Amino acid sequence: MSIFKIEGGHQLRGEITPQGAKNEALQVICAVLLTAEKVTISNIPDIQDVNKLIFILGELGVKVTRIDKNTYEFQADEIDLDYLKSAKFKKDGSSLRGSIMIVGPLLTRFGQGYIPRPGGDKIGRRRLDTHFEGFIKLGAKFRYNPEEYFYGVEAEELKGTYMLLDEASVTGTANILMAAVMAKGETTIYNAACEPYIQQLSKMLISMGADIQGIGSNKLIVNGVKYLGGCEHRILPDMIEIGSWIGMAVMTKSALTIKNVSWENLGLIPNVFRKLGIALEKHDDDIFIPSQKEYVIQNFMDDSILTISDAPWPGFTPDLLSIVLVVATQAKGSVLVHQKMFESRLFFVDKLIDMGAKIILCDPHRATVIGLNHDSELRGSVMSSPDIRAGIALVIAALSAQGTSTIHNIDQIDRGYERIDERLRALGAKIERINDSF
Structure with missing residues (x-):
C-alpha cells in the first residue's frame, strides 16, 4: 500500500493534456x-x-x-x-x-x-x-x-x-x-x-x-x-479530470493550460466553475486558467446563496461535486453543495474541516461551504482517500495547504487518475509516492 506525501503552497505552471475518459x-x-x-x-x-x-x-x-x-x-x-x-x-x-x-x-x-x-x-x-x-x-x-x-x-x-x-x-x-x-x-x-x-x-x-x-x-x-x-x-478526454485540473490550478493560484478538452462535450462544467468566480478562457479547444488571488462566488439573482447540485446529463455531473466543494473552501462567499444522486459522497468533508475549512454538513446530501478567501489557508493533515473523487479533492486541498499532508489509501485515486503524481511533479507540485510497509 502506498501513500502520497504532499508539500503544499507551491504554484503549478505549464500545460497538461487530460487522460481518456x-x-x-x-x-x-x-x-x-x-x-x-x-x-x-x-x-x-x-x-x-x-x-x-x-x-x-x-x-x-x-x-x-x-x-x-x-x-x-x-x-x-x-x-x-x-x-x-x-x-x-x-x-x-x-x-x-x-x-x-x-x-x-x-x-x-x-x-x-x-x-x-x-x-x-x-x-x-x-x-x-x-x-x-x-x-x-x-x-x-x-x-x-x-x-x-x-x-x-x-x-x-x-x-x-x-x-x-x-x-x-x-x-x-x-x-x-x-x-x-x-x-x-x-x-x-x-x-x-x-x-x-x-x-x-x-x-x-x-x-x-x-x-x-x-x-x-x-x-x-x-x-x-x-x-x-x-x-x-x-475515447474522449476525461471531463472529470479536466474539472480536477481546474480545481488544482485555482486552489494553488496557478496559471495552467488544459489542452484538447473537447469543449462541446463539457456541458455545464465551465459555467458551474464560473459561478464560483473562476476565470476560464477558451483558447481554441484548450482551457486557460489565469492565476487568481481571489474568486468571488456569485449569488442567485435574488441575492440568495448559490446552490450547486448534481443531476443526470445534461445536468452537472456528480463526479465533480467533491472538486466544487474543496474549491469553494478558498472562495469569497458561500455556497450550498447538494449531492442528490449518491448517499455517502459528502462524508469526506470532516477531513477538510480538520484542515481548517469552514463547512457545515447539513445532512448526508448537503453541505454549506463558507469560503475563506485565502485569508486563512488550509493546514496540512494526515488523511485517507475514501473514493476516487473525494481522494483527488483531498489531493487538491493538500496542494494548497500550509505544511505537509499525508494521504493514505491512494489506490482509490489510482483507480481513476493516470500517474497523477508524476504529472503533478512535471507542473511543479511537491508530491511524492511512498511505499507504506506498515
Missing part, C-alpha cells in the same frame, strides 16, 4: 465482446479500473494487443464462457464495478451473461436493478445466488421491446443498449442516460454496424442487426 473506456471496451472481428480503441487511460477490465477480458479469451501506451487492439473470436462460472471470475469481477457491463454484450451474442456483485467506490448503494430489468424485458431469464452474490441472465433469443427505465442510469443504459443492438426487432429505451459516454458508445456501435437513433436524447430507438463487425474508436 474512464467512464467511456469501461463501456466501449466491453463492446468489443459484440464481434469476432478486431476492434482498435485509442486514448485508453492507463488506470487501475480500466486495466482490471482489460485483464478480465483477457481471462475471458479476448485477444488483447497493446499497440502503444494508450491504444489497444481487441479480438473476441475465442471466448471461454466457462470462465464466467469459475471461482477465479467471481474474485476478479467482484473487484470492479465496471465489470457489470460485460453482461449485455455476452447475453446478446452468446445467450448468457454472469457477474458477481461488483465492487467500486464506497459512496452508498448503487443498485443493479435497471440493468437486469432491461435484460428481462428483452426476454432474458434472471437468476440470483444470494449465498455467493452471483447474478445471471440467459436467453435463447432477445426480442426488441419498449422500456421506460426507472432511472437514467449511465451504466444501465449502456448495458441495455449493447444487449439491444443484436436483439430481434425494434427496442425503444426511454429515460435513457444521454451523457457523452453513451453518445460515444452509440457512435462506436454504429461504426460496427448497429442501427441506433436518438443519440444525445433520452429516447434511444434500436433496430436489431444479426451481425456486428470491427471498428476503430477514440
